[in-house]
Amino acid sequence: MCANSTPENISKIALKVEKSLVLRGxxxxxxxxxxxxxxxxxxxDEINPGGVIFDTAPLKHGSVPQWEHFRxxxxxxxxxxxxxxxxxxxxxxxxxxxxxxxxxxxxERMRDEIDFAxxxxxxxxxxxxxxxxxxxxxxxxxxxTYGRNIVVQVFGHKRWILFSPESDxxxxxxxFEESSVYSGLxxxxxxxxxxxxxxxxxxxxxxxxxxxVLIVPPKWWHFVENLDTALALNAWIPxxxxxxxxxxxxxxxxxxxxxxxNVEPQIRKFMIYPNELKDFDEDPSEFLQQHLRIxxxxxxxxxxxxxxxxxSDVSDEEFSDLLAKNTSxxxxxxxxxxxxxxxxxxxxxxFDESWRFPELTAQQRTSTEQLTNLINSLCNxxxxxxxxxxxxxxxxxxxxxx
Numbered sequence: 243m244c245a246n247s248t249p250e251n252i253s254k255i256a257l258k259v260e261k262s263l264v265l266r267g268x269x270x271x272x273x274x275x276x277x278x279x280x281x282x283x284x285x286x287d288e289i290n291p292g293g294v295i296f297d298t299a300p301l302k303h304g305s306v307p308q309w310e311h312f313r314x315x316x317x318x319x320x321x322x323x324x325x326x327x328x329x330x331x332x333x334x335x336x337x338x339x340x341x342x343x344x345x346x347x348x349x350e351r352m353r354d355e356i357d358f359a360x361x362x363x364x365x366x367x368x369x370x371x372x373x374x375x376x377x378x379x380x381x382x383x384x385x386x387t388y389g390r391n392i393v394v395q396v397f398g399h400k401r402w403i404l405f406s407p408e409s410d411x412x413x414x415x416x417x418f419e420e421s422s423v424y425s426g427l428x429x430x431x432x433x434x435x436x437x438x439x440x441x442x443x444x445x446x447x448x449x450x451x452x453x454x455v456l457i458v459p460p461k462w463w464h465f466v467e468n469l470d471t472a473l474a475l476n477a478w479i480p481x482x483x484x485x486x487x488x489x490x491x492x493x494x495x496x497x498x499x500x501x502x503x504n505v506e507p508q509i510r511k512f513m514i515y516p517n518e519l520k521d522f523d524e525d526p527s528e529f530l531q532q533h534l535r536i537x538x539x540x541x542x543x544x545x546x547x548x549x550x551x552x553x554s555d556v557s558d559e560e561f562s563d564l565l566a567k568n569t570s571x572x573x574x575x576x577x578x579x580x581x582x583x584x585x586x587x588x589x590x591x592x593f594d595e596s597w598r599f600p601e602l603t604a605q606q607r608t609s610t611e612q613l614t615n616l617i618n619s620l621c622n623x624x625x626x627x628x629x630x631x632x633x634x635x636x637x638x639x640x641x642x643x644x
Contacts, residue, residue: 246564246567246568246569247265247268247568247570247571248362249359249360249361249362250362251362251564251568252265252360252361252362252455253361253362253363253552254362254554254556254560254561254564255457255561255564255565255568255571256361256362256390256392256457256479257390257479257481257552257553257554257556258554258556258561259457259459259561260459261406261446261459261573261574262402262404262446262448262456262457262458262459262462262573262574263456263457263571263572263573263574264448264450264454264455264456264457264571264572264573264574265454265455265456265457265568265570265571266453266454266570266571266572267453267454267570268360268453268454268455268570269453270394270396270452270453271360272352272355272356272396272475273355274351274352274355274356275352275356275396275473278397279325279397279398279471279473280322280325282321282396282397282473283320283321283322283324283325284321284322285349285352286321286348286349287320287321287322288349289348289349290320290321290347291320292318293318293319293320293321293323294318294319294320294321294340294347295315295316295317295318296315296316296319296324296338296339296340297310297313297314297315297316297338297339297340297341298313298314298315298316298331298336298337298338298339299312299313299314299336299337300335300336300594301332301335301336301337301378301592302335302431302592302593302594302597303428303430303431303592303593303594303597304431304433304593304594304597304598304599305428305431305432305433305434305593305597306428306599307382307383307424307425307426307427307428307429307430308380308382308428308430308431309382309417309512309515310417310515310516311417311511311512311515311516312600316338321340321374324338324340324374324376325471328376328377328471331376332376332377332378337375337376337377337378337379337380337468338375338376338379339373339374339375339376339379340372340374340375341372341373341374341375341379341381342371342373342381343371343372343373343374344371344372345368345369345370345371345372346368347372348372353367353368356370356475357370358370358392358477358479361392361394361455363392363477363479363552366477366479369477369478370475370476370477371475371476371477372473372474372475373472373473373474373475373476374472374473375468375471375472376468376471377468377469377470377471378467378468379467379468380430380465380466380467380468381464381465381466381467382424382425382429382430382465383403383411383424383425383427383429383463383464383465384422384423384424384425384463384464385407385422385423385461385462385463385464386421386422386458386460386461386478387421387422387423387461387487387490387491388421388478388480388484388487388488389460389478389479389480389481389484390457390458390459390460390478390479390481391456391457391458391476391477391478391479392455392456392457392458392476392477392478392479393450393455393456393457393458393474393475393476394454394455394474394475394476395450395451395452395453395454395455395456395472395474396452396473396474396475397452397471397472397473398452398468398469398470398471398472398473399449399450399451399468399469399470399472400449400450400466400467400468400469400472400474401447401448401449401450401466401467401469401585402447402448402449402450402456402464402465402466402574403429403445403446403447403464403465403466403577403582403585404445404446404447404448404458404462404463404464404574405441405444405445405446405462405463405464406444406446406462406463407460407461407462407463409441409444409463410440410441411425411426411427411441411463412425412426412427413425413426413618413622413623414426414614414618415494415498415617415618415621416498416513416613416614416617416618417512417513417514417515418494418495418498418513418514418515418518419514419515419517419518420491420494420495420518421487421491425463425465429465429586429589430465430467430589430592431589431590431592431593431594432586432589432590432593433590433593433595435583435586435587435590438582438583438586442579442582442583443576443578443579443582444576445576445577445582446574446575446576446577447574447575447577447581447582447585448574448575449469450474456574460481460483479552480549480550480551480552481551481552481553482549482551482553484549484551485540485543485544485549485551486544486630488536488540489537489540489541489544489630489633490623490626490627490630492533492536492537492540493626493629493630493633494621494626495521495533496529496530496533497617497620497621498514498617498621499521499522499526499529499530501613501616501617502514502522502613503522503526503529505609505613506606508601508602508606509602509606509609509610509613510522512601512602512610513610513613513614537633538637541633541634541637544634
């Protein structure tokens with residue numbers, strides 16, 4: 243490990259960098275996770291002998307992204323069973339994932355020994371997420387509306403395809419998941435490669451190996467896929483801009499709630515991610531009152547400047563010096579058009595021409611598409627930002643009048 247890869251220097255880089263950056267070979271600082279994936283699974287199973295439920299889906303799919311509602315749940319299995327069954331599941335054309343899981347899934351001993359202090363953020367102890375999956379397990383292309391993402395590759399290999407925030411990846415708020423803006427482009431099993439022409443020369447690609455640390459700045463698009471059975475941990479570092487983003491998400495969720503609360507359940511489950519569905523069953527009055535309280539709280543936090551967040555105090559000159567001296571740090575490289583196209587061409591082999599949108603009639607599909615277009619037109623970034631600014635202006639005027 244480079245002598246300049248101290249926790250203090252890593253945090254300075256993480257809070258300043260505006261391009262995706264990888265720190266190679268830092269090593270995994272958490273010995274409690276075991277020396278290899280097999281040992282980690284054994285340690286985990288000792289605390290969870292009854293096993294856990296995995297997501298599973300086919301390695302072949304249609305032309306739309308393989309959204310979470312197209313996935314199924316497995317019976318409970320131990321992580322050791324998962325590990326030994328990966329080859330047979332792959333042989334049956336399926337992938338498995340125990341991903342986007344709260345740090346609380348780990349044992350108390352593990353939680354006590356794991357924090358992000360080795361990367362300069364000792365306060366990050368609980369808001370840590372675990373990602374375990376077999377080859378082909380993936381996250382549909384999206385960007386996160388909150389935080390700076392620090393990803394630690396623990397075991398196995400994972401490929402990240404990233405795009406800068408200004409890239410047009412056909413953003414959509416449907417399916418809705420708070421804090422995630424998804425891309426309508428299907429990187430996993432593309433049917434038509436022509437839809438990628440506009441971004442073919444803008445991709446940044448990196449494969450993370452054990453001990454690598456990836457820093458993803460705010461609002462960078464990313465499609466992530468396991469190249470073998472792999473485990474990673476990540477944390478979103480809170481930053482100053484998060485308060486504004488959280489207010490914007492409040493408006494987005496309120497708008498979507500109004501449109502979808504009376505939609506038939508069969509349609510709604512395809513338009514909202516499963517972890518959000520329970521919120522849309524709330525009483526409308528209570529839902530809106532709750533979000534008004536959240537907005538009032540966030541606007542007060544914004545006015546006071548006391549948001550719990552990190553900020554960079556590093557000058558451009560100091561930042562350049564830090565990067566020059568840190569030999570383990572490198573920007574995620576821009577891929578050639580040919581390299582990006584080669585990956586998509588390989589992924590296109592997964593395209594299943596016979597795949598059909600499940601469970602919905604043609605009329606329901608039409609309703610879903612029309613609602614999606616309407617919601618996306620109302621929830622585009624510029625419109626939501628204007629809504630937020632108008633709300634703050636009116637709130638300030640009301641306060642002055644009283």
